[in-house]
Amino acid sequence: MNDLRDAIRAFTEKRDREQFHSPKNLAMALSVEVSEVAEHFQWLTEEQSRNPSPEKLAKVREEIGDVMIYLTELAGKLEIEPVEAAKAKMRINEEKYPATLVRGRANKYTEYS
Amino acid sequence: MNDLRDAIRAFTEKRDREQFHSPKNLAMALSVEVSEVAEHFQWLTEEQSRNPSPEKLAKVREEIGDVMIYLTELAGKLEIEPVEAAKAKMRINEEKYPATLVRGRANKYTEYS
Amino acid sequence: MNDLRDAIRAFTEKRDREQFHSPKNLAMALSVEVSEVAEHFQWLTEEQSRNPSPEKLAKVREEIGDVMIYLTELAGKLEIEPVEAAKAKMRINEEKYPATLVRGRANKYTEYS
């Protein structure tokens, strides 16, 4: 992940794009890229989404690559480490949604968020 | 990242949530979480977004944690490795947007996407 | 719709918010509000989404209100009339996706977009 972060930084600097890459703009770009992932699934049933064709999967992989690029860049600018942030959030979720309580009433349970 | 992926899987299974976590639903959830990141920046100037207050930064960190959780889970279901996907996409971008060509006409240049 | 547009403008001016409501910021805010609509549906099956509970419906109605507010405001700033823009887009779609061609191969057909 550090390699990725450095590669993105070098890419952006070499192209003189740093000035445009404020956290605000990166958050917008991240949101747009995530929509490009979602677009591949919007007319599929859930079942179909579990078994995408190889062609669709290849496209989704590219879009997930874009999401990861912008997420890494945004987090880097804010000196946040995304995997650490995710692990910290998982610990919060563990306390907030104890398995014994949540299990079996899945429909009403509003997800970790 | 593998630890994170396994922790998410265990969390979801223990709470009987696997049935809801189709790629389609995870793509929607990812999109919602990314909007929660963007929400923190929407009324800030770009300059302000570069210097968030410690309170805002703590909240953004939590939201980035959520984004990373759903991205990891979605990618895991599709057997995509997000960091590898990002590196592969960076190689495509390197070819598509040569630094010598892009540099200096930043305004017209539509980003890697 | 004109009444709505004027009411939003008066609301924003009276609160000295005009300065923050650039098209860029309004596009972000619109995106965030749409996610709040989507959030209500993300863990439902398609079937469930066709029959929401009265409580959920009331919440979705509020979020759709927010979406319509920001859409009206954004369009107003750009001197675009959303209903006219939609009708113009429908005419493009009619030509782009002739019914005789599209009918019966729904799965492959990528929607009007």
Next chain:
Amino acid sequence: MNDLRDAIRAFTEKRDREQFHSPKNLAMALSVEVSEVAEHFQWLTEEQSRNPSPEKLAKVREEIGDVMIYLTELAGKLEIEPVEAAKAKMRINEEKYPATLVRGRANKYTEYS
């Protein structure tokens, strides 16, 4: 707006697309179209977004048309009237954010949402 709603319904039925247009799927599609609006503004400054070029404006108009189409269709399925929903939400906002209280502390004020 009623004309628009009826035209969309006829378009969808003639193409046998009704089966795919659950509220859940329409909420996803709406979210994707809104991102296509946001994409036009993501690398612009706020100032630039206030003065888009005629070419950009024409594209934004098409995307706003798409947003309005899906919003109308989603709301129609749920028997929600978007303009009425927006007006109802404006009344809530008037009470929640009194002008006398909000005015002058714009920075801290978190928008109607």
